Amino acid sequence: MIGFLSWRIAPRRAAPIVAGALHPLLVVTGIALIAVALVRTVTDAERIVHPVLAIGAIVAVVVAALALVLATDPVRPPTSALAFGLTVGAALTADGLSAASGWGASNVLWDDWGPVAVGVVILSFSMFRPGRELAAATVISLLVVGSISAAEAGDLPETVSPLTSAVIACTPVLLFGVASSVFSYRMSLTLARQQELAGRAQRGLARRVRIRLRELMRDSGRAELSAEVVPFFEEVLARGALAPGDPARARRLSAVLRSEILTGVGLPWLERLRRARPGRLVLHDPAAVAESMPVEQKVALRALLTALLAHPETEGSALHVRVTEVGEHRSVFVRAPWSAGEPAARRALGSFVAVMGTAFGRSQVTVGEGELRLLFAQNPRVTDAGPWND
DSSP states (O other): OHHHHHOOOOSSSSOHHHHHHHHHHHHHHHHHHHHHHHHHHHHTGGGOSOHHHHHHHHHHHHHHHHHHHHHTOTTSOOOOHHHHHHHHHHHHHHHHHHHHHTTTTOOOGGGOSHHHHHHHHHHHTTTTSOHHHHHHHHHHHHHHHHHHHHHHHTTSSSOOOHHHHHHHHHHHHHHHHHHHHHHHHHHHHHHHHHHHHHHHHHHHHHHHHHHHHHHHHHHHHHHHIIIIIHHHHHHHHHHTSOOTTHHHHHHHHHHHHHHHHHHHHHSOHHHHHHHHSTTTEEEEOTTOGGGGSOHHHHHHHHHHHHHHHHSGGGTTSOEEEEEEEETTEEEEEEEEEOOSOHHHHHHHHHHHHHHHHHHHSEEEEEEETTEEEEEEESSTTOOOOOOOOO
């Protein structure tokens, strides 16, 4: 269980495709929680002593459902611990208000919908938060739900053991909480092992690529030598002496050869992408930060830019890309013309934005005044795009 306590995992818990596919189900879950709360409140109206508290419980469930949907949105990662805590807190508040609204009116504790709502909320975060946080939330929820049920048992019209009441109320919270913690822990170990395997494969691939680059440079140098340098040497050997213009010619050949090799191999990948699309990509990366990005960030950014360049909304227009890095803070800011609105942007670019959020850790998408602005930051404290320098 050491892995459960130390929590080895990437910044984003779930893969973007999985999170995107799961989000509609979580929306349905939130709607179902609200529907259950409404139906059970209406059907048990005769045992409600304080209607205001019952309405407050429904409001708290609505808040928990909305927080669940917003916190797990794959286009706005990551799902923070604060959002998780607030959502569980809203569900616990709903449970407390629901119990208080019918305090002492019935001893049928298994009819209370509050504990089930709390357990479902915890289970819904199993792919987004670490197992230790889920376990801690489960323990706290058990204490709160159990305490409320045990206290209510003393005021019920029929004699009920406080322990029995607490066990009945805590059962759904315990089952859902244990299931979410174990699932999160197992998925964490699987992802961590996959990361280790991918890291080893990447290091091996990088070594093979470096070897192949050296071979290509050597072959390129041989081609240049055979095309111009070798004939020059042959002429000098044939004459048996250096002509007045030979030193200048030798310097020119050396400069051309060096320029060809550096241009073909040393050009940053983002600069090569800009040159491949003249006039479509305006790049501001004076420190060549994009060249030092990890492979996953390079692939995600290339995919996003390619999708934007191919979209009809940006056809014939220029995309502005700024890449900055200050210490450990790295951010990518993309501006593009966009008049179709935010829903169209989410449909067309939602998966690309989710992948970028996974690679960097935080994403921010805004649409306004005919422009689409995308900000991706590696450090969670970088949340502002800052001034734009053309």
